[in-house]
Amino acid sequence: MFALGILSLGLALTLILTTVSIRVTYVTDSNGASQLLLTSESDPTRLMSLSGIEAAEGDRVYYTAFGDSLATLNIERAFTVTVEADGQEIPVKMVYGTVAEALEKAGITLGPDDYTVPEQDSLVGIGSRIEVHRVRYEETVEYQTIPYETEYVYTSLYFRDTDRVTTIQAGSNGQCAITTRHRWVDGELENSIVTDVTTTVEPQDALLKTYGAGAPVSPVTGPDGTTNPPSSYSKVLTGKATGYYSRTGNGASGLGLGYGTVAVDPDVIPYGTLLYITSTDGRFVYGYAVATDTGIALQDGHVLVDLFYETYAESVINGAINVNVYVVG
Numbered sequence: 228m229f230a231l232g233i234l235s236l237g238l239a240l241t242l243i244l245t246t247v248s249i250r251v252t253y254v255t256d257s258n259g260a261s262q263l264l265l266t267s268e269s270d271p272t273r274l275m276s277l278s279g280i281e282a283a284e285g286d287r288v289y290y291t292a293f294g295d296s297l298a299t300l301n302i303e304r305a306f307t308v309t310v311e312a313d314g315q316e317i318p319v320k321m322v323y324g325t326v327a328e329a330l331e332k333a334g335i336t337l338g339p340d341d342y343t344v345p346e347q348d349s350l351v352g353i354g355s356r357i358e359v360h361r362v363r364y365e366e367t368v369e370y371q372t373i374p375y376e377t378e379y380v381y382t383s384l385y386f387r388d389t390d391r392v393t394t395i396q397a398g399s400n401g402q403c404a405i406t407t408r409h410r411w412v413d414g415e416l417e418n419s420i421v422t423d424v425t426t427t428v429e430p431q432d433a434l435l436k437t438y439g440a441g442a443p444v445s446p447v448t449g450p451d452g453t454t455n456p457p458s459s460y461s462k463v464l465t466g467k468a469t470g471y472y473s474r475t476g477n478g479a480s481g482l483g484l485g486y487g488t489v490a491v492d493p494d495v496i497p498y499g500t501l502l503y504i505t506s507t508d509g510r511f512v513y514g515y516a517v518a519t520d521t522g523i524a525l526q527d528g529h530v531l532v533d534l535f536y537e538t539y540a541e542s543v544i545n546g547a548i549n550v551n552v553y554v555v556g
Contacts, residue, residue: 248267248295249265249266249267249296250265250266250267250269250292250295250296250297250298251263251264251265251296251297251298252264252265252266252268252274252297252298252299252300253298253299253300254274254275254278254280254299254300254301254302255280255299255300255301255302256280256286256301256302256303256304257301257302257303257304257322258304260280261280262278262279262280264277264278269290269292269298271288271290271300274290274300275288275300275302278300280302282302283304283305284305284320285305285319285320285321285322286302286303286304286305286320286322287302287303287305287322288300288301288302288303289301289302289303303322303323304322305320305321305322306320306321306322306352306353306354307319307320307354308320308321308329308351308355308356308357309355309356309357310329310330310333310335310356310357310359311356311357311358311359312333312335312358312359313359313361317333317334317335319332319333320332321351323350324350324351325347325348325349325350325351326343326345326346326347326348326349326351326357327347327348328351329351329355329357330343330347330357330359335359337359338361338362338363340362340363340364341359341360341361341362342360342362343357343358343359343360344357344358344360345357360412360413361412361413361414362410362411362412363411364408364409364410364411365408365409365411366406366407366408366409366422367406367407367409368404368405368406368407369404369405369407370402370403370404370405370427371402371403371405372400372401372402373400373401373402373403373426373428373430374400374430375398375399375400375401375430375431375432375433376398376430376432376433377398377432377433377434377435378432378433378434378435379435379436379437380395380434380435380436380437381436381437381438381439381442382436382437382438382439382442382443382444383438383439383440383441383442383443383444383510383511383512384444384511384541384544384545385436385437385438385544386438386440386506386510386511387544388438389438390438391437391438392435392436392437393435393436393437393540394433394434394435394436395434395435395436396431396432396433396434397431397433398430398431398432398433398434399430399431400428400430401426401427401428401429401430401431402426402427402428403424403425403426403427404423404424404425404427405421405423405424406421406422406423406424406425407419407420407421407422408420408421408422441509441512442512443512443513443514443515444486444512444513444514444534444536445486445487445513445514445515445516446486446487446514447486447487447514447515447516447517448515449501449503449515449555450555450556454514454515456503456505456553457503457553457555459555460503460553460554460555461554461555461556462553462554463551463552463553463554464495464496464531464551464552464554465507465531465549465550465551465552466530466531466532466549466550466552467529467530467531467547467548467549467550468504468506468513468530468531468532468533468534468545468547468548468549468550468552469524469530469533469534469545469546469547469548470533470534470535470536470541470542470543470544470545470546471490471522471533471534471535471536471542472535472536472537472538472539472541472542473535477519478490478519478520478521479493479498479519479520479521480493480498480499480518480519480520480521482498482499482517482519483519484519484520484535485535485537486535486536486537487514487515487516487517487535488516488517488518488519488520488535489502489504489513489516489517489518489519489520489532489533489534489535490518490519490520490521490522490525490532490533490535491518491520491521491525491531491532491533492521492525492526492528493518493521494526495531496518496532496552496554497518498518498519499517499518499519500517500518500554500555500556501515501516501517501554501555501556502515502516502517502518502532502552502553502554502555503515503516503552503553503555504516504532504534504550504551504552504553505550505551505553506548506549506550506551507549507550507551508549511548511550513534513550515555516534520533520535531550531552532550532552
């Protein structure tokens with residue numbers, strides 16, 4: 228009889244619960260607090276009030292009903308994430324998420340070069356701190372001088388005055404533009420990198436002519452392709468050599484004039500003959516030359532060869548020199 232009474236009471240209770248829509252509701256939070264409620268209430272705010280377990284700022288509340296007799300209400304507690312940006316510390320409440328989501332909650336916008344520590348796709352947790360670093364770039368252009376160099380042309384023409392120096396071309400400095408990229412992080416200079424160097428003005432080297440023992444005046448080369456004395460020749464003529472200068476582009480033969488061309492008596496030395504000329508004492512070397520021109524002093528025999536110079540001053544320096552003229556070919 229007693230068992231029958233208990234069973235009847237249980238059935239009656241079930242009938243009552245069903246009739247008035249009373250649910251068994253479990254209220255819990257992520258910190259481990261829990262309450263069991265027998266209530267027909269389904270509003271989360273009312274359920275939290277009945278249970279004494281309240282949600283705070285940033286917490287997430289999940290209510291789920293399982294049919295008509297069972298429900299759960301879970302409160303996921305938020306934790307504080309600190310965002311350090313622009314000299315401020317901004318606390319934000321989160322229950323889950325990434326650094327990027329925390330920045331969004333804090334109202335922080337990143338520039339195209341800004342970065343965070345940890346990175347934006349990292350997950351945050353209890354006690355997380357996010358550092359926002361502001362980055363900007365600056366380019367500067369600095370102009371620097373490119374010093375010119377000095378080149379020397381050696382000639383034995385200055386054998387009478389070995390300290391003589393003649394400026395063929397004056398030197399001038401050049402200029403280059405140096406572009407540097409500076410990286411600033413949080414207002415402090417982190418590094419500077421040179422990204423480009425462009426020459427804006429080319430330097431012009433100085434060209435000086437000075438004495439060189441045995442250095443030929445002429446750039447013409449011999450049969451072996453050098454300016455060295457010939458290893459073979461058909462004959463040697465000895466006589467006086469003078470120097471001359473002319474603005475005329477061609478000699479009497481119709482061939483051009485320049486260093487390495489000389490005037491001769493064509494009856495003695497035919498036009499086009501390759502010669503090698505040096506003073507009898509060896510102190511002066513005109514070098515290889517081609518006979519291309521003639522003159523009165525040459526035709527009357529007073530001068531054996533007239534040496535062409537590209538400046539009047541050098542023709543004067545030459546003066547009169549006793550030379551050996553080697554007929555090479």
